[in-house]
Amino acid sequence: MSEPTPAIPPDPADSLAAVAALRRLADELEDAAVEQAMRSGWGWPRVAEALGITRQAVYKKHSRRLIAAGVELRRRES
Amino acid sequence: MSVFGDYLAAVIHRAQLEASDAGSAKVEAPHLLLAIAAQTEPSIDPLLEEFGLDVAAVRAALDREYEHSLNTVGVTTAAYDLPRPTRLPTRPGIGRSAKLAMERGFGAVTKKKGLRPAHLLLGVVCAEVGTVPRALALAGVDREAVLARLRQAIDTPTM
Numbered sequence: 001m002s003e004p005t006p007a008i009p010p011d012p013a014d015s016l017a018a019v020a021a022l023r024r025l026a027d028e029l030e031d032a033a034v035e036q037a038m039r040s041g042w043g044w045p046r047v048a049e050a051l052g053i054t055r056q057a058v059y060k061k062h063s064r065r066l067i068a069a070g071v072e073l074r075r076r077e078s
Numbered sequence: 079m080s081v082f083g084d085y086l087a088a089v090i091h092r093a094q095l096e097a098s099d100a101g102s103a104k105v106e107a108p109h110l111l112l113a114i115a116a117q118t119e120p121s122i123d124p125l126l127e128e129f130g131l132d133v134a135a136v137r138a139a140l141d142r143e144y145e146h147s148l149n150t151v152g153v154t155t156a157a158y159d160l161p162r163p164t165r166l167p168t169r170p171g172i173g174r175s176a177k178l179a180m181e182r183g184f185g186a187v188t189k190k191k192g193l194r195p196a197h198l199l200l201g202v203v204c205a206e207v208g209t210v211p212r213a214l215a216l217a218g219v220d221r222e223a224v225l226a227r228l229r230q231a232i233d234t235p236t237m
Contacts, residue, residue: 009150017212021147024102025155031101032161068167 034062035071043074082193089113089198090172097170101162104173108140108209111202119195125227126199129219139217143209146216175208186232200228 009015030051037047048055066073090105092113097105115126115133126132148154172180183201187193203224205211214221 013207013212014147014150016207017143017147017209018151018153020209021144022151022153024144025148025153028101028160031164035161035164064168065164065166069164 031062031065034058035066035069038062038066038071038073041074080191080193082195085117085119085195086198089117092116093176094169097173098165101165102173103166103170105170105176106173106209107175107179107202107205108213110176110179110198111210112136112140114195114199114202121231122195122199122228125196125224125231128227129224130217131219131224135217136213139213139219140209142216143213147212175205175210179205194232196228196231200225200232203228 009018034047034051037050044055044059048058051058063073089110090113093105093109096109096112097103100109102109112133114122115131115136145155179201180198181201182204183197183199184193186200187197202210203214203221211221214224
């Protein structure tokens with residue numbers, strides 16, 4: 001038998017707090033994953049496509065942080 | 079700068095470090111609460127101590143709220159280990175919840191000269207929804223009692 005699907009929390013405060021917490025978790029995961037990809041030699045276009053966002057958006061959000069972290073940034077992959 | 083101006087600048091500076099350490103691009107209300115708890119300030123320290131709101135307790139309460147909120151939809155951070163985010167090289171700006179806290183805290187004062195550290199804490203604690211009230215509730219802190227004591231402190235004239 002399959003397990004019953006959990007219901008959305010009955011209190012809207014819990015549901016909304018879960019949304020906020022998931023956004024924070026997704027942001028933290030994105031920071032770590034983009035850094036990991038760029039350290040592995042990925043270029044911005046590939047990272048952007050994998051995330052489903054534009055190159056400009058991913059560059060704007062992550063470039064300053066990665067430059068400060070000493071990551072070698074590539075426009076294109078060799 | 080006024081005494082309160084110095085206090086506010088010190089709290090915001092600390093809150094920016096807290097936000098930056100957490101990988102957050104903006105200073106939000108939880109970062110302000112951590113900064114207030116960390117800042118030595120004789121006019122509110124006894125109140126913070128009375129309710130057990132030292133920086134370690136506030137941090138533990140905020141961490142618990144985060145985990146609890148994720149758990150309500152079946153997600154846990156304990157399932158894997160994320161690396162610490164690399165700090166942003168820039169100072170985080172002031173986010174929506176922190177702005178709201180300041181507007182609420184400072185809103186009750188008619189003259190800027192009347193602002194005191196208790197107003198800032200009042201602004202942070204008076205939010206009825208969001209991370210801060212949820213964290214305080216999970217930590218067993220009586221938010222209404224904190225507010226009552228803060229209002230009492232604000233109404234008491236200083237020397």
